[in-house]
Amino acid sequence: MKLNPVWITGVGAVTPLGCTYAQIAERLLAGVSGVRRISSFVVADHPSQIGATIDAVPSPVWLPSFAGDTNPERERGDTATAVGDFEQLSRLDQATLWCCIAALEDADCWPSRGPTRIGLVLGNAAEWNTLWESDFQQGGKRLFERHCQLEPLTKRTCRRLGLSGPAVSMSAACASGNYALALARRWLQMNWVDICLAGACDMAITPLTLAGFGNLRALSRRNDDPQGASRPFDLDRDGFVMGEGGTMFVLERADRARRRGVHVYAEVAGCGASSDAYHMVIPSPHPEPAIAAMRQALVDAQLNPSEIDYVNAHATGTPVGDQAEALVLETVFGAHIAKMPVSSTKSMSGHLLTAAAAFEALACIIALDRQAIPPTINLHHPDPECRLRHVPNHAHEHRVRVTASNSFGFGGSNTCLILRAA
């Protein structure tokens, strides 16, 4: 059965490289790093003291009034009722609202959202942990109080934005965004929703998360050179650099988008997913599951490997992970690997954790839009075990019709998302 294609018609993002599409595109293609020394809390005793942080989430111009908000969170001091109260919300709430509103506005769906059945699929691994920690840091005691009446982030977001479709939050760690887009596409194909917001948000640069990843020895300790610290595929890489932010997309069926005559960024052409079933943290030494995820995405998109023009690699900058992914790419693409550019935008954005895959889908959209490949910065001595056509340090022009984006995660998740010019 020929399914109706699903298109991306709106983008909203808050990232270490900017909060508008134009700004993010410009900085990604200019090879700008968003990494710096963390200043929002004391990091002196942390093994890693750097991150791609966001100072402030911009307040949406179209923020709806929260008047009539009878949720118990208001009784706990969340008195946000209008634009001026946006700053009182948690950073995760702010990021999610900004991304959703910006995406809906971008897709020209904001004014008409009331009668439209809009779904929400949001990737986030640690909504409650983030809430408990940030509340405690501010002197709150929510962790020790009854939660049974509290709303999850997805329900809060739907209520605040007046969305009436099904909503779900999900986590496959760093692969969450790809899963979110795949699920949203499925809901659209099944005609469960008219439009679906999908993506991921994660504002996880907090003391406990930084310490947890630091003590796991997963983070770069190049504290004296923040902008040079995230160096995927480089021989001198020593771990990833944490980042934070969010990216949400508006997805809709092609026939609806055509009728509305809106701008189309890309088609969500294929998705593949698998699990290593090997270890919660360490990537499997057996590449077969990750290969299977990529091949599943290619089959789903009805494409041959040679038709992929660019791969946005998961490549976080850990010694083991980058080599394992390079082997997967070599196996899947065969001879085509010599001419197909591969880059890791984490070198600039840091690793946005749960939000990484969604941001990297945006990087692919930018490659499709600008016909240029964003670089892997800090790549001065490519690891000889990573035999890829790198794009070191500078973007270059390239014909891009189809992109693939790999995202792997804790819990053994492997995903691949294929976007195609619509």
Next chain:
Amino acid sequence: VRCDGSAIAQWRKQPVWAGGQKIPASFLKHAEDQTVLALMTVLQAIELHGYYDYSFADWGVIAAPNLFGRITMAQTIQRYQEEGAWGVSPHLIPHQSLHAMSGTISQALKIYGPNFGVGGGPNDGSETFLVAAAMLTDHQLPGLWVVLTGYESEWIPSPDGRPTPAPICQCVALALIRGDAKAAGLHLSVGQSRLGLHAHSQTLVGHEDPGLAHLSELHLGLLAEELSISEPRPTGSGPTTPKRCRWRLADGHWLELEAGIRGPEGRL
């Protein structure tokens, strides 16, 4: 499975057989309590239905815990205050995040299909069925484990760091496959509203508002065999009254979790 904290502590220390392999006791050492119970419940379901030799390699697993990692979070915050960054366990993130439960089950049962966590908030598990139905109708997976966990009452940590007794922890593990719409048992189906269909709908595990569907009600329904996942009822026992939990979707479509013999309402 419903159990108290001592049973979970005991299971945590025991090696288990899963996926044709002996898993050492250390496997669950750092796992959250709900993860331990989730794995034990899945293994019990396999045992109960005699699927010892069945390979779940191509299946998927999605898991919906409830306020996952809360007790560990309280302990970690306290240790961070006392010891700084040094006091934070490297196991915090891998084992106390929303995806940890599905990842652990995937690893134990050697499930190579998709695995991820869903929901995580109070009474937030019912959305899992929206995800499950979408995944199964994709025809990519032969089956899907859907695992929901939570506590009978809220387990609230003490602000002074004193241990608080764990309430009864409960888990429902469902092995879902695409199946015959006329078969007896528990059905998850997608349909389109027809006039009069609501007349004989009964709410068992929830309401039309998915936010009101509770794990406890689903669990009790399964225990009472009102939502039966066992053998078809004997011939001649007559059709049972459908018990339904329904989610509204777009264009008059709905997703329904239902027990009993199916009627001729025109499922899709």
